[in-house]
Amino acid sequence: MLGAFVRARREGMAPQGPSRRRRTPGLRREELAQSAGIGTTWIAWIEQGRDIRPAAETLSRLARALCLSAGERDYLFALAGRGDPERAPAGPGSDAPAALAVAAGALQWPAYVLDPAWSVCAPNAAARALFVGLFDPSSSPPNLLRYVFTHPAARTLLPDWGVRAQRVLAEFRRDYGRAMGDPRVAATVDWLLAHSDAFRESWHGQDVQAHDGGPRAFLHPERGLLHFTQHTLTGAERDDFRLVFLQPLEQPLQ
Incomplete structure (x- = not known):
């Protein structure tokens, strides 16, 4: 071809x-x-x-x-089957592709955009309310990997933290293979290797997983146990950005 x-x-x-x-x-x-x-x-x-x-x-x-x-x-x-060396690297967290940012803002369900370094772009109000501690002023830009592996609130919010952390890292590694030349991606990995024993041990395991979505549970400090189905979409403007949204479930999956 x-x-x-x-x-x-x-x-x-x-x-x-x-x-x-x-x-x-x-x-x-x-x-x-x-x-x-x-x-x-x-x-x-x-x-x-x-x-x-x-x-x-x-x-x-x-x-x-x-x-x-x-x-x-x-x-x-x-x-x-090659990466384009002249492709502009992902911008900072506020530079989500317009279509994905608009989609996240239009949803009433928790929704946000991930850049190649898994910094969270364009979170809507529902996402800000769900992810306790992720959007603290000290996090600039907020990063999902740093949050899962180093923020105390994540271990409470994610009742199955060990399984979720492994899944998050395996999904990130798939993206890492495509964007390792991006300095933001390298900086995120280097920071976590220096600040998280759990990340460092898991990183050397070399697990890789696709963005499969599926059931997700959150133990919110005010709203209690919440169940969602996670969906992930890739943008046409930049396929290295992803729209992630959480569809509420009336009844948890058995």
Whole structure:
């Protein structure tokens, strides 16, 4: 698929310089290779679907030479199974993608957005009321991992704290594999390794888990035992941000 995409974009480009009749459309491989500053053989191998893995920098040069749009560039890197080195890192907690922030604010259920470092962005009023201690003024920005592993209130709020902490860390590790180049992500891990024995012991266990959602229980100091189903959605604007919301359950799951 990568080769077919590159070839289609190459053939869709207009040749530079004086126009002249050609038997084949678009740029020749040699012309694209010269514009991208990479070898013609690499262009041929990519288009032929050879079992190669172009480096991220090679793909960046190719994307620029093909004049790809932002969406096309994302697609190119996804097909190649590479992270885009020029992709802007996640912003601080207030910079949640607009669509996810609006969705969180529109929900009456507890809802918030997680950035790649699991800092909590755009929490709605219900989330602020549920997560006791998470939004203390000393937390800037509030971070779900730091909260679960180091805030005393978390061990009370989460009646199954040991299981939940392991799940949270396993889900974060999946995201960590995609965003380890983000300095905020590295800083979060380094801080927790230095400040939480539980995190440090679990981190070296290398457990990985997808964002499965499902039943969640909270023992709120004022409202008592609460049961929810957790749902997680990925944003179209930035797939490294996630909208998390908790659907209340009238009856707890047995």
